Amino acid sequence: MKANIIGVGSTTFSEHWHYGLREMISYASLNALKSANIELKDVDSLFVANCLGSTINGQNNINAICSDELAIQNSVAIGGGDAAGAYAIAQAANSIMAGQSKIALVIGVEKMSDMPITDITQIASEVTEQEYEASTGATLASLYAMITLKHMKLYGTTDKQLGSVSIKNHSNAVENEIAQFRFKVMMEDIAKSPMIADPIRLLHSAAPSDGCCALIMCNEGSAKEYKDKIQLAGTGIGADFMAVHEREDITTFNSVRSASKSALANAGIKVEDISFAEVHDSFSIGEIISIEDISFTKKGNGGKFIEEGNAELDGKIPINPSGGLKGCGHPFAATGIRQAIEAFYQLNNKAGKRQVKNPKYALTENISGTGATAVVNIYSL
């Protein structure tokens, strides 16, 4: 028995100066309920993913906020760094499969504009290893920069290939109403954008964002009553050494390998069956390594694969049709839920101008830190 998603809702990803956590939670949740055509009283459990609430918003009891705001008794908070959203979906699915929940509301929320970007950079590094990485001053960007340089050295990955990830994702985001960065970028824009951590430039990086996404989930039987739905066909969770320096090969995300392998086995399909994927491009190199480690292409070929257009909407395997983290923005715990929302729209053929042709299986990959953990969820109709 599999869990299904029968409704989705979201705020835009933006700088929501005039909204707090409560307002964003309500907005996304009520929209998800509306989308499924059900009422709040039908929901019997709530799973909320949040990562930075305590450090940025001074709020360290996020499920209590949701319960208070939405009058739902049974709520729980799910963590897991910036992969928290995908984790929450997996936990809600467990609850449904265990028969402990009939209709679950799953929320991912992050409000990152409450602090200046310099503080965010430091706070975000808390998802990396504290004792050996964050405390030395290493940031997510600086660690990803090392990974990028090594990938360039080992496989000849180029600046232009990194740029092609950003160009594609910005282009896809233009058609996504949730996305924060709905404009195209050109190779020269990227080359002129500020250097963050050599060779990573601003336009190779996903920006912190405010966003809240929500899903309604139920069991297979109940889902039959609903028009638009997708099934969570399989989940895989993987882990790697947390600190980059401990990994045998820093250009490989073992967490992603393990998670995608488990998810495919769990869904009973092969990687060739996947129609499109939403992957974790917090930095351009993230998308390149992800598609290698999921095995959409062979190790070292990720940059070339994207540069040659294979990951475009009409390519061999569309990657990040939503615009990805780069085009949508990256409100940490909301990202994993946003990926599921994209799967919902695409598989129901409701993705408008960014619609992928006749998708059968969607794969979403949400990772924490620099690949410390990864959650891969596979969806089908």
Add this chain to the structure above:
Amino acid sequence: MKANIIGVGSTTFSEHWHYGLREMISYASLNALKSANIELKDVDSLFVANCLGSTINGQNNINAICSDELAIQNSVAIGGGDAAGAYAIAQAANSIMAGQSKIALVIGVEKMSDMPITDITQIASEVTEQEYEASTGATLASLYAMITLKHMKLYGTTDKQLGSVSIKNHSNAVENEIAQFRFKVMMEDIAKSPMIADPIRLLHSAAPSDGCCALIMCNEGSAKEYKDKIQLAGTGIGADFMAVHEREDITTFNSVRSASKSALANAGIKVEDISFAEVHDSFSIGEIISIEDISFTKKGNGGKFIEEGNAELDGKIPINPSGGLKGCGHPFAATGIRQAIEAFYQLNNKAGKRQVKNPKYALTENISGTGATAVVNIYSL
């Protein structure tokens, strides 16, 4: 099909200056494995509860730390304020009941000694409502003080009755090897202890602590192979208005009422069937209100009930035989797991000098903030 606990392990609750999160996690986990006589490789999933890691320890990816330290791929972080421990048990149980996990390791960890107590007081208030409570300077102690005063006014609850909670729990803690405060206190010690927030004194309050507790859980069938085990007979989760000022009656924890009602229904038993309980005495009034709202005694009678000895080890319904939060210390997310460990020892008749006579059902109650949410777990042999 119910989930079972087949092994337990714990650090002592203390100021562990010489250990970090990693060392505490390993120590408790390996002890739990030893207790169940299984190996790390047998564990297929890990659930870790932590509340204050990001604000106190600068570590916002606690399940990645656990996965790294213990080489377990499938891990997830569970929040829920200072009730996170009990939440994690419920999530692990879902995973087992859903058939997604065969042997789960459930960890609750908190390391609070990394910051001075004045900072802890402010940080701990982040589990209350940020916008209307914490940001005004209200602390957990000051909010509980209001609740205490109102309970005194409405029901005639006395200083002496508050003190009798602390006396009992300190007395029980003497026999508990985990406990941080293994010494008896007398009524005059309490009266002489510093005033924290009138009428709450130091010896009415549970101290912040460093601690890590771990459990091994599996399904009913597999549990048969193990000698010592308990079953999670039922779980209930409840919520109330988060901010104290929004509640109709601040001397009632609606979250506890709702959670205990659900848990009893889920277990198919009545409150009279409970042999003993571990409740959330972060402040003495918390134990008094909890036993009222679980219905061990009628509303307003909690102080008298305890003062008259009904909650002693040989009383009508022993409350906090472990020593409770007062005697053991309160490392936030570890507390809910510690309560389950007490249930494990007591139900298997291995609680030594604090053994309750022939217990059949144990009830544990773990609450977040000032009762914003509550998790009640019921255990049986």
